[in-house]
Every structure is written in C-alpha cells, then in structure tokens.
Amino acid sequence: MEVKSDLGLFRWPVYSGWLVQRGASNGCAWFLQVIFILVYQYLSRSCGTVSSIAGRIVTGGHPESVGIASRDEEMEKRIFEWVANLSLGEEEEVAMYISKDDQEAAMRAWEAEKDVVKRQALEDEKKMEWKLAVMREKKRRVDAAAEAAEELEEAEQYDFSRSQHIAVRSIKLGFRDFARELVGAIGTEVGHRLDKTERFCVGAIEGVKAATPKEEEARPPRRKLVKVKFPDSYSGKREENFDNWEANVKTYVRLQQVSPDQQVLIAIHALRDEAASFARSLVRAANCSDDPVAYSSFTSLTEFLKLLRERFADVARSVKASDRLQTIHARKWKSARALKSTMDELVAVPDHGVTDTQLVGLFYRAIPEALRGHFFAKSEDPATTYDSLSREVVAFEAKSASVSTFWHKDLDK
Structure with missing residues (x-):
C-alpha cells in the first residue's frame, strides 16, 4: 500500500522499508502508515494537492505561493523526522500500556485540530502523558518485582533456617538415641556383673555357714514400743501453751521411734486452725506443692519447731x-x-x-x-x-x- 500524489513525492514504501530495516514489526509499520496518511490528507486539504504546490514552485509563482511551498516542505521534513525518531520500543510500550480506545481518541483529537502548531502541541502533550503513564506502570511493576524478590529471599532464608533447625534436631535425636543405647548397654553389663558378684558372695557365705558349727546366739530382747497418746492439736491461740505442746510432740516422736524424715509430718498432723495454715504456707514456700511428706523428708523437727515458736510463742x-x-x-x-x-x-x-x-x-x-x-x-x-x-x-x-x-x-x- 502506498500513498501517491501527482508528482510522486510521498511514497510509503520508502518509509516502510526504512522502518523494517530499523527492526519494526508489520503491526508498527501499519500503525505509522495510518498516521502518515492522516498527516498527508491534512496537508492536502490545507494547502491543496502536492502537485499544485510543486507546479507553483516550478512555474515561479507568487511569493505567497513560494512561502506556502516552503511551509509544506518544512512540514514534510518534520513528519519525516518524527517518523524516524519514533523508536520501536516506544510504540510497543504505548501499545502495551495504553488502551486502543485511548489511542484512537487521541488520533481523532489530532485530526479535529486544524492548526498545525496546536496539533503538534497536542501530540507532544499526549505523548508525554503516555510516556508518564508508561513510566509509572514500569515503576509499579519494578516495585512489585522487587517486593516479590524480597518475599522470595525471606522464604528462602526461612527454608534455610528451618533446614538447619531440622538438621540440629536430627543430630540431637541421634545423640539421644546413642546415649540411650549406651546407658542400656552399660546397665545390662553392670547388672550382669552384680548378679555374678551376688551369686559368688551368697555361695561364699553359705559355704562359711555350712563349715561353721551352728550356735545359738543370745539376742538382746527386742524393745517394745511404749504406747503414747498422740499429742493434742495446737491451734496457735494465746491461751494455749506452746511449750507443753512442743514437749508432747518430742516425747511422742522419741518413744514411738519415728524416723527423722517423718517427724515433721507427725508435728504437722498435730496442728489445727491458724497453726495448720501456717504449716501449709511453710510447705508451699519450700516449693513442695502442698505435699507435707516431701517437706518432712528434708526438714528437721528442730527447725520446724523453731519456726512455729517464732510465729506463735507467747509474747x-x-x-x-x-x-x-x-x-x-x-x-x-x-x-x-x-x-x-x-x-x-x-x-x-x-x-x-x-x-x-x-x-x-x-x-x-x-x-x-x-x-x-x-x-x-x-x-x-x-x-x-x-x-x-x-x-x-x-x-x-x-x-x-x-x-x-x-x-x-x-x-x-
């Protein structure tokens, strides 16, 4: 397709071939062809046909005709430069980011403008607006890509740290299994050795007993426990005598041969009301979880009675x-x-x-x-x-x- 005039000054294949050499696609070349046709039609309506302009120049017309011809040549030169300076990347970016409806509306606005200068200003303004929109879209996409890259990096870092954690955990589990197996093996070996030692010692003792004549040894008479009344409960009131209660508790523990780890337990059972509450507070303060048995296992009776005396002794x-x-x-x-x-x-x-x-x-x-x-x-x-x-x-x-x-x-x- 080509645009012809009487003198053949404007032929589209010249420009289209040049664009193809520059690497433009057929779609871009077609778009520029349409623009070139519209510009040419506008010049034809404004200044007459190109052949009349050329005839006036050849026949030596009036100065006005010469001025019009020079303006047409200047316009043709500017169109050629604009087409030459329109790069392929800008066209593709405009086609990619600017809708077709907006492009057609801009072209109609350009065609409606009769003044060349205003039309050029409109074109430049619209191009700058499109470039700004393209730059904003590019920036948005770059920011989105950067954000996606940052999220990807965080995900990779999380995966790496988690893999390290899993590796450390597997190592710990391996050490634990190894320690369990080692302890089991050692325990089995020690138990086996103890069994052998016990059998040897039992055999040796039995042999000695068999070799020694049996003699009845006089055993000391077993001491019978004296029955003692359990101490009366102490509540911590002023009218009660703490010294008497303390003496009763000590006597009961002594005569009943209570083991040291249960003496405080006996004393706690001989308390009531405020004194019992104070004893429970002592158990909780020792981190025994309200377990007097555990508290009695490591607390002496003397220390416990001292604390009670400091709390309830008669002022x-x-x-x-x-x-x-x-x-x-x-x-x-x-x-x-x-x-x-x-x-x-x-x-x-x-x-x-x-x-x-x-x-x-x-x-x-x-x-x-x-x-x-x-x-x-x-x-x-x-x-x-x-x-x-x-x-x-x-x-x-x-x-x-x-x-x-x-x-x-x-x-x-």
Whole structure:
C-alpha cells in the first residue's frame, strides 16, 4: 500500500522499508502508515494537492505561493523526522500500556485540530502523558518485582533456617538415641556383673555357714514400743501453751521411734486452725506443692519447731522474763549458783530485750555482798560478758566454800 500524489513525492514504501530495516514489526509499520496518511490528507486539504504546490514552485509563482511551498516542505521534513525518531520500543510500550480506545481518541483529537502548531502541541502533550503513564506502570511493576524478590529471599532464608533447625534436631535425636543405647548397654553389663558378684558372695557365705558349727546366739530382747497418746492439736491461740505442746510432740516422736524424715509430718498432723495454715504456707514456700511428706523428708523437727515458736510463742512470756531480769537484784541471793541458774532460764527466753552489758550489771548487783568486792573491776570492764562473769563468780564461790569447810574441819580436830 502506498500513498501517491501527482508528482510522486510521498511514497510509503520508502518509509516502510526504512522502518523494517530499523527492526519494526508489520503491526508498527501499519500503525505509522495510518498516521502518515492522516498527516498527508491534512496537508492536502490545507494547502491543496502536492502537485499544485510543486507546479507553483516550478512555474515561479507568487511569493505567497513560494512561502506556502516552503511551509509544506518544512512540514514534510518534520513528519519525516518524527517518523524516524519514533523508536520501536516506544510504540510497543504505548501499545502495551495504553488502551486502543485511548489511542484512537487521541488520533481523532489530532485530526479535529486544524492548526498545525496546536496539533503538534497536542501530540507532544499526549505523548508525554503516555510516556508518564508508561513510566509509572514500569515503576509499579519494578516495585512489585522487587517486593516479590524480597518475599522470595525471606522464604528462602526461612527454608534455610528451618533446614538447619531440622538438621540440629536430627543430630540431637541421634545423640539421644546413642546415649540411650549406651546407658542400656552399660546397665545390662553392670547388672550382669552384680548378679555374678551376688551369686559368688551368697555361695561364699553359705559355704562359711555350712563349715561353721551352728550356735545359738543370745539376742538382746527386742524393745517394745511404749504406747503414747498422740499429742493434742495446737491451734496457735494465746491461751494455749506452746511449750507443753512442743514437749508432747518430742516425747511422742522419741518413744514411738519415728524416723527423722517423718517427724515433721507427725508435728504437722498435730496442728489445727491458724497453726495448720501456717504449716501449709511453710510447705508451699519450700516449693513442695502442698505435699507435707516431701517437706518432712528434708526438714528437721528442730527447725520446724523453731519456726512455729517464732510465729506463735507467747509474747507476754518475753515481757515477764524481761521484768524478772530487771528486778533480779531486789531479792537477796545467798548463793551465786542459784542466781546464775535462775538468770540462765530467763535469758533463754527469746526476745527478752535485756542486753549483755545490762545482764553483767544486774548479775553483779544481785550476787552476795561478800563476793562483790572481788569482782568490781571485772564488772566495770566493757569486755566482760555475762557468761564469763557468772562462771568466774560461781567458781570463786565454790572454791571459797571448800576452803572454809576445810578450815572448820581443821579447827574441830
């Protein structure tokens, strides 16, 4: 197909052959052919046929005719350059991303425009718009491809890490199976050796028994258990005596020969109300899950009773002990030994509140007057303790009593 004029200036095969040499497909060449025909028809309607234009140029027409011919030549040159500069990639991209309806609408708008300059401006504007749309679509596809590549990389990394995890897990399972088999083999071998050793020892013992004459050995009489009443339950109230309950529990455990790992269990069973709740809290605090049997297996009876004493001991008892210690010197003591025995019982009461320095002063003021002069300097020494001072005074008193007894016996003789 070719477009002919009177002078044969515009022949389509020239351009179509050139496009084919540039690598354009038949579809693209057909599209450019249509555009070229439309441009040619517009020039024909605006300025007359190409032959009349050429005739005017040959016959030497008026300057206006010469100007029109020059404009037509310029238009032809621009069309040729535009066709030459339209690359195959741009056409394919436009055909790929721009719908056919939009292209036809743009072409109709170009045909409707009579002014060449405006038409060119419309073409350039539409081409720029199409290029922008193509670039946006390309960017969207590139972003989508990049996102897909990133997701693929994450999936590959996850698969790799999971494969490593599976490999490590298989290694652990292999080690576990190996250890189980090894322990089983060792256990079997050890059991076999123990059986042999046991049979050998039993045989040796039986042989010795058979060789030794049998003699009846006098066995000590088996001690019968004394029947003791189970201790009364202790609730932790102030009117109840904790010391008596503690003594009853110790007596019961002793006479019934309760094993050490069950003594605390017996004491817990002898509690009720608030005291039982406190015992359960001790069991939970030891992470035994409310199991008193497990708690009793590693807790001594002394430690358990100490905790109960700290919680439920009579507070008035310590106050009474403190009052008696503060007024111990008001009584006239004839013996330092009796004074020391009484003060030792009061000092043993927990939380009595009397310091060791005060005990030294109270003991010194309460001893008989005959002994005070010997221990005045000792009582004023800050390093002196109640225990050391009381022992020295009792020892000095005993020594003085023995000397006095010996002197009186000598006088009697």
